[in-house]
Amino acid sequence: MTATIPRDHAAVAQRVPVARGYRFELVKLVSQWRIRLLAVTCWLAPALFVAVVSRQSTLPVDTVFGRWMHATGWASPLVMLGFAGTWALPLMTSVVAGDVFAIEDRLGTWRHLLVVVRSPRRIFVAKSLAGATVVLLLTAGLAVSSVAGGILAVGNQPLVGLDGHQLAPADAAGKVLLAWMCVLAPTLALGAIGLLGSVALGRSPMGLLLPAFVAIALQLAQMLPLPVAVRLALPGYAFIAWNRLFTSPAQLGPLLIAIAISVAWAVTATALAYRLFVRRDFTNLSMDGSRRRAVTGGLLPLVGLMTVTVAIVTAGTGATGSGIDQGKVQRSVATAFGHLYRLQTAQLHRPDVTEAQLQTTAACTKGGGRLAPHGPGNDWRCVVSWHLPGIEATGSATYQLDLAPDGRYTADGDGPKEVNGYFLVRTATGDTPNPLWQFDGTVALLPTTPKG
Structure with missing residues (x-):
């Protein structure tokens, strides 16, 4: 023992x-x-x-x-x-x-x-x-x-x-x-x-x-x-x-x-x-x-x-294909433009507007309308339209999109230059480029239900 x-x-x-x-x-x-x-x-x-x-x-x-x-x-x-x-x-x-x-x-x-x-x-x-x-x-x-x-x-x-x-x-x-x-x-x-x-x-x-x-x-x-x-x-x-x-x-x-x-x-x-x-x-x-x-x-x-x-x-x-289609691209571009338009309005000291008042929409095509409007590519083109309170005319601006396969895109302003051209805006933190000139966005890849 x-x-x-x-x-x-x-x-x-x-x-x-x-x-x-x-x-x-x-x-x-x-x-x-x-x-x-x-x-x-x-x-x-x-x-x-x-x-x-x-x-x-x-x-x-x-x-x-x-x-x-x-x-x-x-x-x-x-x-x-x-x-x-x-x-x-x-x-x-x-x-x-x-x-x-x-x-x-x-x-x-x-x-x-x-x-x-x-x-x-x-x-x-x-x-x-x-x-x-x-x-x-x-x-x-x-x-x-x-x-x-x-x-x-x-x-x-x-x-x-x-x-x-x-x-x-x-x-x-x-x-x-x-x-x-x-x-x-x-x-x-x-x-x-x-x-x-x-x-x-x-x-x-x-x-x-x-x-x-x-x-x-x-x-x-x-x-x-x-x-x-x-x-x-x-x-x-x-x-x-x-x-x-x-x-x-x-x-x-x-x-x-x-x-x-x-x-x-x-x-x-x-x-x-x-x-x-x-x-x-x-x-x-x-x-x-x-x-x-x-x-x-x-x-x-x-x-x-x-x-x-x-x-x-x-x-x-239930996801199929690339997950990128025309409806998703249009909703994403219109939403981003509406938010950035309000930011530009504040930077330029103009009267504030809401997204509901702007009623922003986007019409996007791929390859100049010759290709099916889905999937990634650098040949997307979107025309954004919006309304301002008290003004009957409809505003419009054109963007060229470079859309990556993962859903992220870069929108490059293509006129009119007074809206999405390159110019500097004076802010409290210094001069910054026009926020509507170029911006990044993302498209939801999974199936979504349009609002409204």
């Missing part, structure tokens, strides 16, 4: 709890020079970028909210969010999650770690939590730095949404915070794919680059004229669906679907990585990963997940 007590006591004492393993893995990650460099970059670079752009005469108008960076500080974190979803977050997850397991293969330290922790399951949990923590801290740095830089450099002014309506500073702050929170789901999905690549491919550099390659492939797919059900079923759509928060009312359907899809990918990829990891033979030092295992244990299940999600989205939403 006296011989068994010390043995049991020693066995219990050698167990390393998950919390202790998590702290150990977190310290290992933070001690790496590339993680420290990433942290400094994420917490300082956005503010410096905003400070530089605020002093330039040209703006990144090809990015969503880029044309408003001189008007309000709340546009800057949204411009940074668009850049982060395209480049920063995928590269960040590659550096962190894509290497969290593979580094042990390169250093040959698996046996030492297993002797200490004595549980592959606890090792997996500790490493996964440490990687997710670092990714979340770096994402928070991007958000905080861009917000601070925008407010300090430009100011706390109202923000113009993607349908032309103005958001008060407090409302804009809440929407910006919510937008950054929405991209956490696709970021964690890429992180989970990084874990899967790190486990399945071992010391191969492909595991490290996998999240970045997947992100590039998803971005290229979003540029193609895919059916709307396929577009929403891609985990990368959540990186651009956040802009639908900035309409009134917010287009929550695509955003919630995108977040749910991203969460499903994150859970599935993490579960696949866990299954491969706990089944690994750590006694064979040369067996750190294989292409066959990566395909059968990782790629094929994710392809199956995508097939299932496409079927669910199609059945649940």
